[in-house]
Amino acid sequence: MSTIQIPVIDFSAFLDPASSDDAKLETAQELDEACRSVGFFYLSNHGIDASMFAEMLSNAKEFFTTASSEEKDEIKVKPSGEGSGDDSRGYRIVERADAGYEALDFLRELDTEGPPYTKGLGRNQWPKTPANLQSVAEDYASRLVALGVAIMKAFALALGVSEDVFASRVDQSFWQLRMAAYPGVSGEVDSSKSGLYQHSDFGILTFLLTDEHKGSLKVLAPNGEDWMSADPIPGTLICNIGDMLSVWTDGIYKSTQHKVIHASKDMRVSIPFFFDPNWDARIEPVLGNADVKSKAEGVNYKDIFTGAIKYPY
Numbered sequence: 664m665s666t667i668q669i670p671v672i673d674f675s676a677f678l679d680p681a682s683s684d685d686a687k688l689e690t691a692q693e694l695d696e697a698c699r700s701v702g703f704f705y706l707s708n709h710g711i712d713a714s715m716f717a718e719m720l721s722n723a724k725e726f727f728t729t730a731s732s733e734e735k736d737e738i739k740v741k742p743s744g745e746g747s748g749d750d751s752r753g754y755r756i757v758e759r760a761d762a763g764y765e766a767l768d769f770l771r772e773l774d775t776e777g778p779p780y781t782k783g784l785g786r787n788q789w790p791k792t793p794a795n796l797q798s799v800a801e802d803y804a805s806r807l808v809a810l811g812v813a814i815m816k817a818f819a820l821a822l823g824v825s826e827d828v829f830a831s832r833v834d835q836s837f838w839q840l841r842m843a844a845y846p847g848v849s850g851e852v853d854s855s856k857s858g859l860y861q862h863s864d865f866g867i868l869t870f871l872l873t874d875e876h877k878g879s880l881k882v883l884a885p886n887g888e889d890w891m892s893a894d895p896i897p898g899t900l901i902c903n904i905g906d907m908l909s910v911w912t913d914g915i916y917k918s919t920q921h922k923v924i925h926a927s928k929d930m931r932v933s934i935p936f937f938f939d940p941n942w943d944a945r946i947e948p949v950l951g952n953a954d955v956k957s958k959a960e961g962v963n964y965k966d967i968f969t970g971a972i973k974y975p976y
């Protein structure tokens with residue numbers, strides 16, 4: 664068993680304009696320590712209302728439990744060259760040897776020519792019901808982008824780098840919002856029935872909101888052997904570092920492997936929000952620390968994105 668725990672970090676110092684520089688530095692250092700050791704943390708006092716979390720979860724649950732197959736089909740993800748343009752985002756079902764779930768995917772829409780669109784830049788296809796799913800989700804996305812930008816300030820403070828190095832590359836974050844439903848399972852537990860293969864996220868920071876199910880999300884412990892359950896803590900967001908932030912910090916911040924194995928007989932709803940760099944951002948190691956400098960000399964985010972996302976999944 665691993666004794667490392669996923670820490671809970673109170674972010675209020677960065678949201679309250681009256682807080683002192685010392686209070687901010689203390690919070691920044693707690694975040695920094697969590698990113699170096701575990702790569703996962705819970706964030707409390709992040710400024711997002713519990714009622715918004717509840718609405719996001721109940722809208723997702725309503726869609727996955729009530730939408731007809733025709734409604735799902737109408738908004739299904741379209742691979743390059745089909746329908747409303749390349750890689751239109753929306754509904755998809757994953758049935759693989761190592762993953763099983765349904766999802767709605769929405770991304771930041773860039774102001775580009777189309778259809779057809781350049782790969783990765785298709786349009787979002789929103790469900791018609793629940794009627795407010797789109798408006799609540801768009802509001803949620805804009806709040807999480809602001810939270811992501813605020814956390815990048817904290818990282819800059821802790822790392823001693825100029826705020827602008829991060830800010831100028833995330834101010835138009837190419838975010839992705841996923842509403843996922845892992846089906847209830849009876850009998851043998853198997854990630855092909857309900858789960859998601861082991862992976863790291865490729866962006867900067869992931870903010871995860873889930874329903875009350877415990878034991879489904881597993882996080883690889885720093886010893887590289889044990890799996891820890893990242894169970895939901897009401898009112899908090901489960902946050903983890905993605906590959907881009909690891910590259911950016913010369914590998915000092917950990918982009919930790921995780922997976923989902925859902926074992927309950929009831930469906931699990933989870934809503935990851937991927938806070939990613941701007942579409943055109945180039946990410947290069949910023950610390951200049953020769954000892955731990957990552958092998959990567961830098962990456963263009965859009966190349967990473969287009970390599971990682973291949974519809975259909």
Ligand SMILES: O=C(O)CCC(=O)C(=O)O
Binds near residue numbers: 933
């Ligand atoms: O559903 C979860 O708990 C995590 C999902 C996840 O890791 C992902 O979509 O990248």
Ligand SMILES: [Fe+2]
Binds near residue numbers: 862863864869921
């Ligand atoms: Fe993930």
